[in-house]
Amino acid sequence: MLTLASKLKRDDGLKGSRASATASDSTRRVSVRDRLLVKEVAELEANLPCTCKVHFPDPNKLHRxxxxxxxxxxxYQGGKFQFETEVPDAYNMVPPKVRCLTRMWHPNITETGEICLRTSSGG
Known part of the structure; x- marks a missing residue:
């Protein structure tokens, strides 16, 4: 499933076998976001409850x-609710954007599916 993970391992192996960096190496760099997501997606899939299923339309784009x-x-028992998640390039400093694709009433979900999660500071 994690084809990006195997790509990262292969690329790391190729880098180690080269004596010097070339211009093509800089085009093959993987973003910090993608490196974080390889680990986090594996954890997500391992810990996902049986009532949830994750789907990657493009296995090479773990950020969607x-x-x-x-x-x-x-x-909400018996319902089926779909959410779309997009992780921005600045991930870990900027939170993922989540949108509810299923129309429903919830105080934190707008009519267009935008999810509002406000955090309150204690002081």
């Missing part, structure tokens, strides 16, 4: 994925 949540209890 869809999450389907099917709650088995509570007010």
């Amino acid at each position: 994925f869809q999450l389907t949540v099917t709650p088995d209890e509570g007010y």
Whole structure:
């Protein structure tokens, strides 16, 4: 599934076998975001509850994925809710953007699917 991970390993192996850096090496660099996502996506898939499924439309773009949540209890039990997540280039300093693709009523989700998560500082 993590084809980007295998690509990173292969690229690291190629870098180690070269004696000097060439101009083409700079074009093959992987962003900090993508390096972080390789590890975080593996953790996500390992720890995802059975009521959630993650889907990567393009396995080489770990920064864009869809999450389907099917709650088995509570007010939303029996529903199927789809979310689209895009992780920006400045990830780890800038949070991912999540949008709800399923129309629903929730105090933190607008009619257009934008998700508003405000954090309050304690003082």
